[in-house]
Amino acid sequence: MTKKISRKTKMNKKGDKLLSVYWFLILVIVATGIVLMVNVFYGNPYDVREIESALLANKVADCIYYGGEVNPEIFSVQGVFKESFRDGFMEDCSLNFDVQGDFVQVPYYIEVDFFSGINSKKSEFNITEGNNNLKPDCKIEVADSSKLAKCTDKSFFMRTKNGGVYFVKLLTIISKTNENTN
Amino acid sequence: MHKKRGKKGEILVENIIFIVLNVLFLAILIIFLLNQGNGTLLLEDSYSKEIALLIDSAKPGMIMTINLEKAKEVLDKNGISFDEGILIKDHYVTVKLGENSGKSYHFFNDIEINPYLEKNGEGDFTGFYTLTFEKKT
Numbered sequence: 001m002t003k004k005i006s007r008k009t010k011m012n013k014k015g016d017k018l019l020s021v022y023w024f025l026i027l028v029i030v031a032t033g034i035v036l037m038v039n040v041f042y043g044n045p046y047d048v049r050e051i052e053s054a055l056l057a058n059k060v061a062d063c064i065y066y067g068g069e070v071n072p073e074i075f076s077v078q079g080v081f082k083e084s085f086r087d088g089f090m091e092d093c094s095l096n097f098d099v100q101g102d103f104v105q106v107p108y109y110i111e112v113d114f115f116s117g118i119n120s121k122k123s124e125f126n127i128t129e130g131n132n133n134l135k136p137d138c139k140i141e142v143a144d145s146s147k148l149a150k151c152t153d154k155s156f157f158m159r160t161k162n163g164g165v166y167f168v169k170l171l172t173i174i175s176k177t178n179e180n181t182n
Numbered sequence: 183m184h185k186k187r188g189k190k191g192e193i194l195v196e197n198i199i200f201i202v203l204n205v206l207f208l209a210i211l212i213i214f215l216l217n218q219g220n221g222t223l224l225l226e227d228s229y230s231k232e233i234a235l236l237i238d239s240a241k242p243g244m245i246m247t248i249n250l251e252k253a254k255e256v257l258d259k260n261g262i263s264f265d266e267g268i269l270i271k272d273h274y275v276t277v278k279l280g281e282n283s284g285k286s287y288h289f290f291n292d293i294e295i296n297p298y299l300e301k302n303g304e305g306d307f308t309g310f311y312t313l314t315f316e317k318k319t
Contacts, residue, residue: 027207034211038218048231055238056290094318096273096292108290179231179287 049150063093081125106131109173149175226285242317251309264307
């Protein structure tokens with residue numbers, strides 16, 4: 001009887017040791033899983049391009065039409081679009097796309113179209129600034145679009161002092177892929 | 183009788199070692215997770231982008247105060263002065279919290295920025311960064 005009990009206690013001890021080994025094995029597996037998950041989560045840089053693109057669109061929109069008033073630099077006294085606004089667009093709208101480094105492509109693109117009506121297909125006045133090579137990225141539909149530039153479309157109506165109404169379409173694009181993706 | 187007491191003692195010691203190892207393991211895991219969240223590279227990336235986006239959204243006449251206390255803690259740990267850690271120059275926000283690290287992010291808003299680092303009564307930096315925006319002349 002006493003022999004049986006001592007055998008049982010020996011087996012229990014072995015079982016305990018075996019359990020603790022498995023317990024540590026489970027802990028190691030859990031820890032590895034947590035470390036991997038944390039690395040995946042924190043390893044990717046913050047992608048702020050969508051917000052940045054929306055901010056750029058808002059800035060351009062405010063530059064063209066702010067508080068119900070059209071920027072006086074856009075139209076001449078006769079109500080015709082001024083070419084000087086297109087030429088000095090970056091300065092008038094307080095924008096700067098100069099990036100540092102040799103052979104670095106400009107990571108921004110802006111396109112503004114003024115239509116005389118919502119159904120009008122031909123824009124009456126057009127402004128483009130930045131790198132237009134980024135434009136095709138907006139049309140590509142792929143599952144993983146993180147390596148593509150981020151685009152923002154915005155449109156609004158604008159009433160001029162002369163009573164004319166224009167439909168303004170904006171497109172802003174930000175690439176900055178290196179800074180925002182792995 | 184003596185043998186029985188010895189066995190009980192062994193079980194107690196084994197259990198204590200087991201519990202201590204478990205606690206140690208959990209502590210290391212928690213420290214790792216906390217360090218990851220407050221890591222230099224992560225803070226540099228997030229701060230440079232956040233400040234750049236704030237500048238992009240700014241209009242002349244605005245005053246913004248940014249809480250950079252976490253960045254200051256890391257800078258103090260690394261022995262770098264707070265005024266050397268954050269730099270706004272040539273349309274780039276550069277955040278450098280470590281000796282061999284640093285992140286820069288470009289902003290498109292062409293605006294005059296006057297940064298001011300808040301100090302307390304003793305002349306030490308508080309970790310608050312104030313930006314005043316004016317139209318470029």
